[in-house]
Amino acid sequence: MSSVSSPIRHPNLTSPQVMTRRGWWLVVLNVLIPGSAQVLAGSRRLGRFGLGATLMLLALALLVGVSYLLWPTMVFTIFTNTIGLWVAALVLAFYAVVWLILTLDTLRLVRLVRAAPKARPLIAVFTTIVMVAVCGTAAYGAYVATTASGFLSSVFVAGPTEPPVDGRYNVLLLGGDAGPDRDGLRPDSISVVSIDAETGKAAMIGLPRNLVDFPFPADSPLAAVYPEGYGAIDGCEVDACMLNSVFTEVELKSPEMYPNAVAEGSEPGIEGMRDAAEGITGLTIQYYVLIDMQGFADLVDSLGGVDVNVTERVPVHTDETFTTVAFWFEPGKQHMDGYHALWYARSRHGTSDYDRMNRQHQLEEAILAQANPANVLTKFQAVAAAGAQVVKTDIPQGMLGYFVDLASKTKKLPIVPVQLTPENNIDPEDPDYDQIRALISAALAPPPSPSAD
Template sequence: MTTPTISYHQFRAEHDVVRDPRRASQRDRSRRAVILTLLTLFLPGGAQTTAGSRKLGRFALAVTIGCWFVLLLGLIMFFTLRSVLLSALTQPFLMWVGSVVLAALAIGWLILWVDTLRLIRFTTLAPGFKPIIGVALVLATLLTSGGLGYGAYLLNESRQALAGIFSGGPAIDAAEGRYNFLLMGADAGEGRQGLRPDSIHVISVNESSAETIIFSIPRNFQNAQFAADSPLNEVYPNGYNCGNDCIINFLYTETQNNYAHLYPDAQDPGAAAMMDAAAGTLDMTMHGYVMVDMAGFSELIDAMGGVTVESGGWVPYRGQRPDGSGWGDTWFEPGVHTFDGDEALAFARSRDHSSDFNRIQRQQCIQQAMIAQFTPQTLLTRFTDIMAAGENLVETDLPQSQLGSLMNLAAEAQEHDPQRLTLGAPDFGSAGDNFSTYPDFEQIRARVDELLANEEANEDQDDDAQESPAQAQDEADTESETDQSSEDSPAGPTPDQDDPAVSDDEPEVETPAEPSELTQPDGSPLTVEYLIAAEDRGETGILQEAASTNGECSPAQ
């Protein structure tokens, strides 16, 4: 009898290439290196959980999930509670905490990359694959740990810069549903004693709708009124009305030199006096001011790498003459220009042979161009220079605690076209009417009320536009019935009737001809050299004509 033989199958676990690549092929080791690199890049801690210390990997994964959760929450808040999010992100303590957290994440990710390099076992890779994975690891480390470290630096620098610009006072409340801010472009200027605000604007923003009105006050505006509670009413009971010595941009320096004691609690008495003058002139409450130093303005443009605008006219300025004869009067030609800081300042300052209104338009054009060209790429690549220029550029009494909500309001305001009013020509007569010299404050306040009423009417229209579909269908049916009734019984004259408003003998209205392009007497185009020579000869007529359109300016790319 034959004894049956029993076979025992020996089961051997398949070799784990991921955890122990020693007996793997070079191809498998290369694939493993790519997988571990991608895991550390997209799921920090994944490489350690798969092939290394599971304890380290789980901790890193928990941090990664927490970061993704915070980013997702921030994204949701950006679309639903943007004001709250921005307010939190601009608080000094939270900015400091954020910079510390980013620095810690940068260090943590660097540790994971070093450990990933250990797990890859670089020396076991194929010779031709070593430089590929080496370059990939270096680039990924720079992108992740380096990016987080740079983000921590930017956030800390921003915290210090904002603390140097904004005040630490309490939040401000809107007045009659509006925030009103005085924006001044101040300039010591060539041959001046003391600082003077040559560019004066009031930005009035509706708290709920973010509709904006911009009031421009010419620098030579006289007889400015003061707010009812202004201490300057004791000095000038009838307004700032001492003639040419009391144009509004002199008020800043005069207050700084002679009446600073009237504003004992103000960090800048001159700016406080300018707010009182704007408030009394427009009959509006001022909530704060922002003063831009034109010298810092020039530094900021240089820090941004220049600014590009398209000018519609000839702009005179003081600079190097094209013939190499030295410093003197010269001109920017019409067309596209990329200005450095000094050139942009000269372009915005110019007032010779043109009007203050043209000057205001050019200043606004430069400001708009800076905003349009202030891209994230510019900020990241030139951050240090921009922050340094910003601290020398801006002075304000606005509280940092409210910076986030004001930034949110400003972002919403950009979605609307602002209404504008200049307290002088052309909104109040022509330049020859001298409205800025002899202002009529009843007219000014009536126009202010008119702009506010226009804004309310626009809000009502927006509300009407949000009516229900059923209401819209009912109105459409009503209009359809009205149109049908009109077709059955025409209200106007028929072809057999005489229409007194239409006559075959009525002459056609001629379209006015386009203004002819300015030329030299021989018909050739104007040149910088010709205008310089004309100025030397005292031929002001052609200079004024050439400069008459230099307020036509727009940002360009």
């Protein structure tokens, strides 16, 4: 044993060849098994500590990997929880410091001045690059974990979880468009995303913002005010009695209808929109997600832009009279930054509300495709900063792990579009809500199983 370890611990200091080989052995061992260099050539106490830390990290990584294969939802839940993220950050920061100490000590043990002159810079550069890569990666991972913890705390509430209804989770997706010429925020894009709680298969139900006379659920405070439908008898409290006006009316005129909204991570206007969407679709809506279009451009830019297939020319106007076109979106595949994506979603010149709905749904799907883990991690600071300003939701942190796992299934399946448009014989100015619910039920119904021969 001593003959094997002697050249490492007690080398021939006068031989550059021996010291060079020894140097390479030590730095490679430090990379492969941190702590082993110290056990063989330095402080055995430090080496044993380093080996223990390395084995502990490998065991944790193996445990996480096996758990991910067997119980992915549990792993996602841990790493979408503020406590779990802080624990991960501390572990990564600890390992970054341990690796830094072990690497610097390894360089000391190498005794570069005794190695061959040509080998000295190679050993030093190799060791430095690996040290920076490993320590930098661990430090960045710790930074991402702490930033994610702050982001989750600012966006997601700490509330009770909701069970699926009829095997589905239904989420109200609102695109809010606040502006200097508007009294408060008004939903410009309204959808209900219905997701199968087991398979992840999703349907996106686009609700025209100009729907009228829609009913409310019997237990909604708005049902008592509008028993025949919104504005159907004596009008409403705002200028236009349409779907997207519910938010404005409730938020500005009668927020007392929903006294617990703010405490539960919502707003009275959002709760009014939730009741309206439930009345229209006949679905129970467990959660909502509001995306403020004023910050939408920042979110797209933080993701590096989005790829959109433009199917027909779309003009962008320069004033509210819609008389002057600033530029056109030409047909074909285009990569859009935040500014152009926002205008692509907003453009009204020469197009209908249904065209805008289709473009907005296009962008929603493009953002989901662009928000892959690798892209989000490399641009996490910008994404988190933009997301905290753009997104508001009542999805509790306790449900994030489940929804992340479910979303991974959803991304592998085609999204079923359900558009309540004239093409589907839906007239928003004279809608048949029984017909609308039948259309939605047909889209959400599972495919018939093949009959046995």
